[in-house]
Amino acid sequence: MIDKLHKDSCTGCKACGDICPKEAISFPIDAEGFWHPIIDEDKCIKCNLCEKACPALSTSMFENGSRKVPSTYKVYHKDKNVRYNSTSGALYYALAESFVENRDYIAGCVYDDDYKGAHHEVGNTVESLQKIMRSKYFQSDTAGVYKTIKKLLQKSERVLFCGTGCQVAGLYGFLGKDYPGLYTVELICRGVNSPLAFSSYMDELEKKFGSEIQEVHLKNKSHGWTNLGTLVKFKNGESYYKDRYHDPWVNAYIVGNLYIRPCCEHCKYKSFPRVADITIGDFWGLKFSKEEQKLGVSVALVNTPKGDELMSTSKNFMEVEERSLDEAAKGNPALQSTVKMNPDRNEFFKRIKNEPYSKVVWNLLGITKMSLVISTAKRNTKTLLKKCYYRLIKRRLVRQRMELK
Ligand SMILES: Cc1cc2nc3c(=O)[nH]c(=O)nc-3n(C[C@H](O)[C@H](O)[C@H](O)COP(=O)(O)OP(=O)(O)OC[C@H]3O[C@@H](n4cnc5c(N)ncnc54)[C@H](O)[C@@H]3O)c2cc1C
Ligand code: SF4
Ligand code: SF4
Ligand code: SF4
Incomplete structure (x- = not known):
């Protein structure tokens, strides 16, 4: 049963929770801020649906016609404002725009109202798209989203789902089959961080600025896409910006791997064929023009015929240039490799109970x-x-x- 799955293998995708007909599965949060399933034996009827849906227990990848060698493109959105406000070259925005224009549905990650957590939501308006755009670099809660998507697909609606590879696998595992109206987008993913670490950081900033948070922009481009930083705006009008060298969040993630979910160390979603119709990320490793350095460039790995269709319906919104998979892979290790956990992670979670987040990060990374x-x-x-x-x-x-x- 899924609650016997080794803690380090469970991705927390929550497909099991959505499929359980008896609502017997809950997801208590552990000392690191990650949720893991447990089964209420009194409610469980041993139907095994949770086990069948669980992508971590399956030995094969869901069959959606994904190619061994995807077509690879360098892409960016034609609208500079949209591009500036997205994380990479705004490829996601371009793909989602055609759905929203037709009042079709998009499902993706949004911040919670207090900006201290994130969850997946379904919508079909420009407002939903503006909430879903931009990377939130910690785990998003998908509870309920698979059920909502299934209902829409059963009514022959079109849905574009975007998330990490394990969330896409969770969606396919939950559905058990591909639907003509379902399109999936997976992020190149170096691992999801602990929601507890993120909320500790936000709590510290709220205290420092004496105000609640109004907006968070991780990997902000005010100093350029190649010089990313963290921007947080507060309700009292103040704002906080730190570039990647001085921001504890970026350092703990990119340099330290201090609080990534343990399953990410042996992620199943790094190889080819990929799990989703399209894989998106930053197109690192090219020689960039000044404008590209400032505004960002996306990579698209188009894995399936549905992926081809997505690219074609969104072509009016974006500039597209065919490149090679080798070029994309060279600059982006997270496409195929997993990260190693920091041996000090236990110390981090022990210390943030009583000490300020940033002090613990700098201390454990040895940065003064x-x-x-x-x-x-x-x-x-x-x-x-x-x-x-x-x-x-x-x-x-x-x-x-x-x-x-
Ligand atoms: C945890 C994480 C790690 C990543 N690691 C890499 C990497 O190593 N290399 C790389 O090239 N790219 C990585 N990315 C992807 C990259 O940051 C951009 O999200 C991606 O290139 C899309 O950018 P965009 O400009 O097209 O669209 P954006 O508007 O920036 O992308 C928004 C999309 O990302 C989804 N999303 C945002 N946050 C989350 C989340 N926490 N969980 C699930 N889905 C989310 C939203 O649902 C939305 O569909 C990572 C993203 C995340 C969330
Ligand atoms: S076996 Fe069936 S009832 Fe029991 S937890 Fe799994 S899905 Fe729910
Ligand atoms: S379905 Fe997802 S959350 Fe449930 S046990 Fe499997 S990997 Fe974990
Ligand atoms: S690294 Fe793999 S397991 Fe971890 S969040 Fe990303 S896709 Fe899921």
Whole structure:
């Protein structure tokens, strides 16, 4: 039964909870802030539906015609404002726009009202799309969303679902078959962080700024897509911004792997064929123009004929250029590799009960105020030297050209 599944294998996709006819499955939250299923034996009728739906217990991938070698594209949205406000090149927005225009449905991750958690929601308006857009880099609660999607599909509605690979697998596991109206998008995913870690960070910021949160923008582009940062706006009009070198959240995630869900260390959704119709992410590793550095570029791995159809119906919203899978894979290790947990994670969860979030992060990562100042100075000097070097070369070229004339 699913509650006997090893804790490190359960992804928390909640497909089992949605399928149980007796509502016998609940998801208590552990000391790290992650939910895991338990079965109420008094309610359970041993129908085994939960086991059949569970993608972690299945040895094969759901059969949706996914190709071993996807078609690969570099993509960005034509609208610069939409692109700036999305995480990568706004490929998701472009795919979802055609659904919303037709009043078809989109299902994706939105922040909770207090911005200290996230869950999946279904909608069919521009307002829903604006809530669903942008990455929230911690686990989203999918309870109930699979049931809602099934009802819509049974009424022959079209639904675009976007989530992590394990959530897409959870949806297919719950449905048990593909529906003509269902389209799936999976994020390239280096792992989901603990919702408890995120809420601890937000609590600390609320205390510091003396106000509730109005808006959160992780991987914010105000200093460029290639120089991401964290932006939080507060109801009292104040705001907080830290670039990736100075933000504890980015450091604990990208540098430290401090509080990623344990199942992500042996994620099943890294290989080919992929689980969803389209896989989306950042197209790292290319040579970018100034505008691309500022606004972001997406990668699309189109895995199925339905994926081809999605790309074709959204083509008016985006600039698309065919590239190779090798190029996409080279710059983006999370496409195929898993991350290693930080050995200090237990210490982190023990300490944040009594100490400020950011203090614990910096402490466990061994980063002090002084080391931050030194590394910033080193980076600034490097950038300055680079600028001087290019200016010198440019001047020399101009002089040579004048001499030739
Ligand atoms: C936890 C996480 C890890 C990621 N790791 C990588 C990586 O290593 N490399 C890479 O190239 N890309 C990664 N991505 C994807 C990347 O950040 C962008 O989300 C993606 O490129 C889409 O960007 P966009 O501009 O097209 O659209 P956006 O508008 O930014 O994307 C929004 C879509 O993402 C979904 N989404 C947002 N947050 C979550 C969440 N917490 N759980 C499930 N779905 C969510 C929404 O449902 C929505 O459909 C990750 C995303 C997440 C959430
Ligand atoms: S076996 Fe059936 S009733 Fe029991 S928990 Fe699983 S789905 Fe629910
Ligand atoms: S269906 Fe999802 S949440 Fe339930 S046991 Fe399996 S992996 Fe865990
Ligand atoms: S790394 Fe794999 S298991 Fe972890 S959230 Fe992403 S898709 Fe799911």
